[in-house]
Every structure is written in structure tokens, then in C-alpha cells.
Amino acid sequence: xxxTKRVIPCLDIKNGRVVKGLHFGSIKDAGDPIVLAEKYSxxxxxxxxxxxxxxxxxxxxxxxxxxxxxxxxxxxPFTVGGGxxxxxxxxxxxxxGADKVAINTGAVKNPEIITELMELFGKQCIVVAIDAKRxxxxxxxxxxxxEGQKKFWFEVFVYGGKKGTSLDVIDWAKKVEELGAGExxxxxxxxxxxxxxxxxxxxxxxxDSVHIPVIASGGCGKPDHMLEIFKKSNVDAALAASIFHYDxxxxxxxxxxxxxxxxxxxx
Amino acid sequence: MVKVAIFxxxxxxxxxxxxxxxxxxxxxxxxxxxxxxxxxxxxxxPGVGNFDPAVRSIRDYSKIDFKDYVKDKIPxxxxxxxxxxxxxxxxxxNEKGLSVMEGEVTVLPNTMKVPHMGWNSIEIKRSSRIxxxxxxGSWVYFVHSYRIKPKNEDIVVANxxxxxxxxxxxxxxxxxxTQFHPEKSGAIGSIMINNFLRECKK
Numbered sequence: 356x357x358x359t360k361r362v363i364p365c366l367d368i369k370n371g372r373v374v375k376g377l378h379f380g381s382i383k384d385a386g387d388p389i390v391l392a393e394k395y396s397x398x399x400x401x402x403x404x405x406x407x408x409x410x411x412x413x414x415x416x417x418x419x420x421x422x423x424x425x426x427x428x429x430x431x432p433f434t435v436g437g438g439x440x441x442x443x444x445x446x447x448x449x450x451x452g453a454d455k456v457a458i459n460t461g462a463v464k465n466p467e468i469i470t471e472l473m474e475l476f477g478k479q480c481i482v483v484a485i486d487a488k489r490x491x492x493x494x495x496x497x498x499x500x501x502e503g504q505k506k507f508w509f510e511v512f513v514y515g516g517k518k519g520t521s522l523d524v525i526d527w528a529k530k531v532e533e534l535g536a537g538e539x540x541x542x543x544x545x546x547x548x549x550x551x552x553x554x555x556x557x558x559x560x561x562x563d564s565v566h567i568p569v570i571a572s573g574g575c576g577k578p579d580h581m582l583e584i585f586k587k588s589n590v591d592a593a594l595a596a597s598i599f600h601y602d603x604x605x606x607x608x609x610x611x612x613x614x615x616x617x618x619x620x621x622x
Numbered sequence: 623m624v625k626v627a628i629f630x631x632x633x634x635x636x637x638x639x640x641x642x643x644x645x646x647x648x649x650x651x652x653x654x655x656x657x658x659x660x661x662x663x664x665x666x667x668p669g670v671g672n673f674d675p676a677v678r679s680i681r682d683y684s685k686i687d688f689k690d691y692v693k694d695k696i697p698x699x700x701x702x703x704x705x706x707x708x709x710x711x712x713x714x715x716n717e718k719g720l721s722v723m724e725g726e727v728t729v730l731p732n733t734m735k736v737p738h739m740g741w742n743s744i745e746i747k748r749s750s751r752i753x754x755x756x757x758x759g760s761w762v763y764f765v766h767s768y769r770i771k772p773k774n775e776d777i778v779v780a781n782x783x784x785x786x787x788x789x790x791x792x793x794x795x796x797x798x799x800t801q802f803h804p805e806k807s808g809a810i811g812s813i814m815i816n817n818f819l820r821e822c823k824k
Contacts, residue, residue, distance in 0.1 A: 357783050359741045359761065396808070401741055426637055432763060432806045452637035454806065476634050477672055477703075479737050479765040537737055537765075566732065568739045591740060621741040621761040 359619045360585050361401035361592035362610055363570060364599045366391060368407045368437070371417055375597050385600040389424050395599065396429035398606040401621060403429065404457065404540070404570075404594060406484075407437030408515065419451045426452025434482050436540075440464070442471050449480060457540055459484040460513040463520055463527075466534055473535030482570075483536040486512045487524040487557055488544040497523045500556055509557055516544045524557070525564050532565045539565065540594070543573040550576025550597070552583055559588040570594050578604055578612040585618045624822050625649040626664040631679040634670025639701070642805035646816045656684040656691040664822035665692060669702025669766075669803055673727075674715035677707055681720075688720055695796040697821040699752075702766050705792065705799030714768055722797055724773035730766075734785055739765045742782045742790075742802070750779040750793045752800075752817050760810045762790070762802040769801065796821075 366373045366388055373385045385391075392403055405425070407418045422435055435448050436457025445456045445468070462469055462483050472481050490510040493499060497508035509524035528539055541561050543554030551574055558571045568591040571584050575595035584593055598604050604612075610620045626643060628636050630652045643650045643666070651662070667680075680688055692698055700708050709719045712727035719727070730736045741761045746753055762782075769788045772778060780791035782801070792799040798818060804811035 357742065357785065358738065358764075361740050399808075423637070427641055430638070430642060430806065430808050430812060432765070432803075449635045450637070452635060452641075454635060454638065474672070477670060478767070479739065480634070480670070538739060566735055567737070568735055591735070 357619065359401070359621045360613070361570070362581065362606065362613070362620065363402045363404055363592050363594045364391075364395045364400050364606065365404045365406060365572070365594045365596045367596060368405055368418070368421070369409050371421060373600065374408070375600060385597075388421060389428060391600070392425045392433075393428040395606055396431050399610060399622065400431060400606045401592070402431055403433040405433065405435045405437075406457070407435070409437075419447055422448060422451040422453050434540075436482065436484055440468075442468060442475070445472055446475070449476060455480050455482050455538070457482040457484040459486065462531065463511065463513050463522065466530065469531060469534040469536055473537075478535050478537035481536050482538045482540050483531040484540040484542065485524060485527060485531075485561075486516050486542045486544050488512050488516070488519075490519070494521075498525045498560075500560075502556065509560075512544055516547075525560060528561050528565050532567050536567060538568045538570065540570045540572060546574030547572070549574050552576070552580040553593065555584065555587050558584060558590050562589050568592065578609045581609060582613055582616050582618065585613065623647060623649050624663045624819050625651070625661065626666060626819070626822055627651045627653045627662045628666045628668055629680065630654050630668070631671045631676040633672065633675060634668070636668045636670070639666065639668050639805040642812065642815050643819070646812065646819055648819050648822075654679070654683065656686040656688060660691055660696070662696065664697045664699065664818065667698070667700040667704025667707060669704050671703055672714065673703065673706065673712045674717045676703060677715070677717040677719060680707070689722065692796065697796050697798065697818060699818045700797070700799040701803055701805070702801060705801060706768055706770060708792075708797060708799055709770055709772070712768060723777065723792070723794060725771050727768050727770050729768055730784075731786065737765050737767045738784050738788070742784060744780040744782055744790050746780045748779055750791065751821055752793055752798045752814055753779060753791060754817050755813050756810060762800075762804070762807040762810060764790075764802045766801060770799075
């Protein structure tokens with residue numbers, strides 16, 4: 356036996372409720388975060404990720420209280436992200452009961468925060484979330500890919516997928532590893548919400564570029580998509596939201612399906 | 623009710639460990655030095671932080687030496703970094719370890735993904751108090767970048783396979799250690815926490 360692939364339900368939180376968006380856009384209600392967290396933990400989820408998509412200053416206290424309540428009902432690792440920009444904020448979240456913090460925009464704007472967090476809490480606490488999107492305007496110095504006739508590179512986006520940074524995702528992934536990130540949560544903006552499957556080109560490329568674990572995210576609509584990403588890349592974990600939220604496939608069902616198809620999972 | 627103490631190095635989330643102990647009916651104090659009278663039935667070194675600051679927080683801020691504090695053979699559970707500190711030295715830092723066990727701590731080879739993060743199984747070598755009721759091959763949650771190299775292999779009661787061999791559970795007299803995080807390892811981890819608390823009651 357060896358290390359298993361991780362199946363990670365993600366809960367997008369807005370105003371204390373779980374919501375599910377499409378292409379980082381319109382959203383609908385999907386349930387109570389504490390109830391869902393406990394359910395997933397009991398069903399055998401390998402980890403949980405909470406992304407606070409409101410994350411305004413005023414709501415910082417709300418998310419801290421929620422983190423503590425969730426930490427009380429689960430006994431698996433859990434990561435909290437969304438709007439974390441300062442060392443103090445990250446520290447608050449960790450001391451409220453989260454095992455890891457995911458930083459995205461905060462890390463792009465101030466990369467030193469990764470190193471500072473590593474020195475304080477150790478790299479195992481630091482997940483750098485990277486949102487990437489195909490950019491078809493070919494620029495010099497970017498890592499260029501070809502799909503059919505089209506050429507593109509992957510650009511890092513911030514502010515919940517709204518703003519481009521002109522950073523090349525491969526360069527950024529290597530940089531965050533060097534700065535002390537313990538893990539990368541990689542979301543494909545192109546695939547997110549489509550239910551057409553993970554972005555295989557993007558995932559494979561990042562996994563092969565770094566030596567830290569990578570979580571694939573964005574596009575999972577059925578268990579076959581998880582199987583596909585585990586078979587076609589050496590990714591460590593796959594994140595999904597909607598397939599778990601609406602009981603179309605439970606955590607157990609998904610993991611059993613993976614196991615039946617020779618993916619090593621904890622079951 | 624059994625009363626135990628978690629030693630807080632001041633550098634991380636000890637919430638889940640405290641929560642796990644309380645769920646298993648323990649009364650938990652969080653301590654930052656050994657200066658107060660020891661009325662605890664067990665001590666826990668959590669698995670978050672960095673080797674040098676953690677060792678210093680144990681050694682430099684107490685008038686009483688750790689070895690003296692636990693000389694009555696009070697059970698001590700070291701988790702991840704907490705277990706690594708039992709040894710003489712670590713490649714993570716320059717400080718001398720607590721040296722209650724012989725051996726050292728080395729960084730995982732960079733041919734592997736580091737940290738070793740996720741669920742891996744344990745291969746039980748021999749029966750032990752901390753693993754009572756745990757089946758061979760059970761899954762537990764790891765997140766670490768170092769592994770222990772004990773001088774005496776006999777203290778290792780379980781190993782894990784990450785392409786390289788990782789000693790994952792150790793036991794020597796009143797000292798217990800896990801490289802993984804039982805407080806994050808679901809129902810299996812809870813059994814181990816409970817086993818440790820049973821030792822504390824003895």
C-alpha cells in the first residue's frame with residue numbers, strides 16, 4: 356500500500372451558507388455548512404475545503420465562528436480560504452481550528468506572505484490557490500500550449516477569477532513552491548461549473564512542474580471525471596462540489612467507483 | 623475523568639487535538655511550561671510548528687526539565703514534530719532534541735513529493751498498547767517533511783510505505799509517537815487517542 360489519492364468536497368460559503376456558482380458567476384443555495392461538513396466527514400471524505408466567497412472585512416468574525424463549529428464536528432483535515440490577505444487573518448483562521456489556509460489573491464499581491472506563514476506555522480499549513488484561464492493572445496516568454504489549431508498560455512487570475520495578472524501559471528506555481536507553499540489548489544476557470552471534466556492539460560503541466568502536492572479543481576460533473584484526472588495526471592487530489600452537494604453521487608459512491616477502477620483510495 | 627495536558631509551542635492549531643481528546647472524555651489543559659505542579663495523567667506534544675522554536679519553548683521557558691517532569695513514567699504522546707523532538711537531533715534545525723530516544727530526524731528525499739501529505743496505511747510490526755484494536759493496513763493522515771531514524775529499530779511498532787520506509791508509530795516505556803496525525807485520522811485515529819488515554823488512566 357502507499358499514499359492514496361484524495362477526494363475532497365469543497366464548500367463555497369456565502370453569508371454562512373453553502374452555495375454553488377457557475378464560472379465564478381451566478382450562485383444558488385446548497386445547504387448548511389456544518390451539516391454538510393459532518394456528513395462528508397462521516398462518509399469518508401479525505402479532507403474538506405471551505406472557500407469563503409464573500410470574505411469582506413465585516414464577515415471575518417462570521418467565518419471564524421463557522422471554522423470553529425466545523426472543526427468541532429469533523430476529524431479530518433480542513434482548509435479554509437477566501438479573502439485571506441494578511442498574516443494576522445491567516446493566523447486567526449488557523450487558531451480558530453483550520454488545519455490549513457488557502458491564499459490566492461493575497462499571495463499574488465504579496466508573495467512574501469507565503470514565506471512568513473511557513474516560518475510561523477510550517478509549510479503544511481499553506482495551500483496556495485491558483486485560478487488559471489487560457490489566454491489566446493500569445494506573448495513572448497509564456498509557456499505556450501496547442502489544442503487543435505489554437506495556441507494559448509495559462510494566465511493566473513485573481514479576485515475570484517475576475518482579474519487577469521499576466522502571470523504565467525507554470526512560473527507562478529514554481530515560485531510559490533520556492534517561497535514555501537505546502538500544496539497547490541489548482542482551479543481551471545475555463546472548466547469550472549461546466550461539469551465537462553477537469554482541465555487535463557493544465558493539471559498535468561502543473562503536477563509535472565512542482566514537487567509539492569497538487570489538488571485539481573473545476574469541472575467535475577461525475578465520478579468518471581475524477582477517474583480521468585487520476586489516470587491522466589499524477590495529481591494528488593481531486594476537488595468537487597456540486598456532485599456531492601445534491602446527492603447525485605455520495606462520497607462513498609465516488610470512492611468505490613475509483614477503487615473499482617484501480618485508483619488507490621481510502622475506503 | 624482523566625486529565626491531560628497539551629504543550630503549546632505557540633505556533634499552531636492545537637484545536638483539533640484538544641477536540642479529539644475531549645470527545646474521548648478527557649479533561650484537557652493547554653500548558654506553555656512545566657513550572658506548575660504536575661497533576662496530569664498524560665502529556666501530549668502536538669504536531670504543528672518548527673523543530674528549533676518548539677524544542678526551545680519546551681527547554682528554555684521552564685525551570686523544570688522535561689525529563690524530570692515525566693520521571694514518574696507519565697505517558698507522553700508525541701505527534702509528528704512532537705515525536706521528532708523525542709530524538710537527539712533533526713535536519714530541520716540546529717537545536718538538540720529532547721533526547722529521550724536515541725537517533726535522529728532526517729528530511730525526506732527530494733525524489734518524492736514533499737511534504738508527504740494525505741492518507742497512507744500502516745504496516746503493523748508487532749502488537750503495541752497504542753495500536754490495540756487497530757487493523758493492519760488501516761489508513762491514517764500524514765503531513766510531514768521529515769522522518770525519524772531511531773538507533774534502536776525495536777521501538778518502531780508500525781511502518782508506512784511512501785516509496786521509502788517511514789517509521790510511523792513508536793513505543794518505548796511511557797513514550798508513544800506517531801508520524802501521522804491521529805486527531806485528523808477519522809475513527810481509526812480516535813481509537814489511538816482512546817488507547818493513549820487508557821494508558822494515562824493506568
